[in-house]
Amino acid sequence: TDKLTYKITDINLAESGRKLISMAEAEMPGVMQLKKIHGPKKPLKGVRLAGCLHVTAQTAVMIEALREMGAQIQWSCCNPLSTQDNIAAALAKAGISIYAWQGETDEEKLWCIDQTIYFPDGQPLNAILDDGCNLTRIVHEKYPHLTSGIHGSSEETTAGITKLRKLLKDKRLKIPIINVNDSVTKSKFDNNYGCGEGVIDGIKRATDVMIGGKNVVIIGYGNVGKGCAKAFSGFGARVVIIEVDPICALQATMDGHQVITMVEACKIGQIYVTATGSTNLIREEHMMEMCDMAILCNIGSGQTEIDIAWLKANAVKIENIKPQLDIYHLSNGRALIVPADGRVINLSCAHGNPSFVMSNSLSNQILAHIELFTKKGQYPVGIHTLPKILLTVHRPLGSSATNFTTEIPPSSTTIEVSFSSFTTDLSSPFTI
């Protein structure tokens, strides 16, 4: 086929990207351990994996582990703003077919995804790795004839799971799904601690705002909202919470945060953070009441938690300050600061969540694909989570890592908890 083997910004950025990938490997013991244990056995030989997930150093570490395990891989990015061009260049130079660059248009993003459907040998994908259900949705809508050949898709994020549950409810889901987001070693770590550090990194790189002493309104008190509230509180902000779920609202109260409504919040908020995985949380009726130069940022995936469309249609002036930072001047004479066009701020304005928590999330991605490919019959069409097992493995001193997997009783299932939070010294008894 005359398809480009890759399309990125600049292959000359590869060396700098490779250095960052090496640094990330040092802080991703879980993924590296899985690569060491499973790599030699090539459990994914025969997998043609199309991935659509943020192109960061952490993702690159996972991609290279999956390839070491035998998978053929093609990649695009789920967010037009989150590709790090030097990482994409390092992956392209290493022979990965990647179609992604920082600052894609929405149409280019879709073109990139289309490049990953068929492999160079003309064969279609037979596995999907998704973050926000973009690729799974496109396969269902544009390539429905290919769904029967796909043994499974893994979904990384909350908003993606919401979309998949709707597909399932409408009886339109055609492939097995492993819900990586709800693995406890993913959502209790990446979503919480990762996004807590990521939102601060993103908002500061975007706006240089002083956080101490500010009124910060966090909308959504799930794993992500909890991590963000803790991070902003740590910087001395006064954090108030909007939350409709009574349990999460009670947790917010018990954590010392006032829980109020958006009508009340938009009178006091100086920094807003949407973290719900839902849509249209901040709307016209709120924005028209907000303080001058309030900052609206989003850390849920997708671009619809803040009603950007209304802002673009109704601002009297849109002032671009720098890439990923605009000020919208409203008809009431006040202005709102919006980083990243309302897209996920940690990945659009910084480099995403740190390696250590991503090792947890991406270890679960790897385990999901080993599970889906080697145990096909066990995962019918539907949404599954990786089994959670507690396992004590007592290992004779000095034995090699490879026989670790043979010590797992054949009846047990894949270890859901990734290694990254445990010592990689397999010579000592430890409990997983």
Ligand SMILES: Nc1nccc2c1ncn2C[C@@H](O)[C@@H](O)C(=O)O
């Ligand atoms: N450094 C990174 N690499 C890849 C993906 C990254 C990331 N940081 C955040 N996400 C997104 C995840 O938090 C995903 O789990 C989500 O929920 O969006």
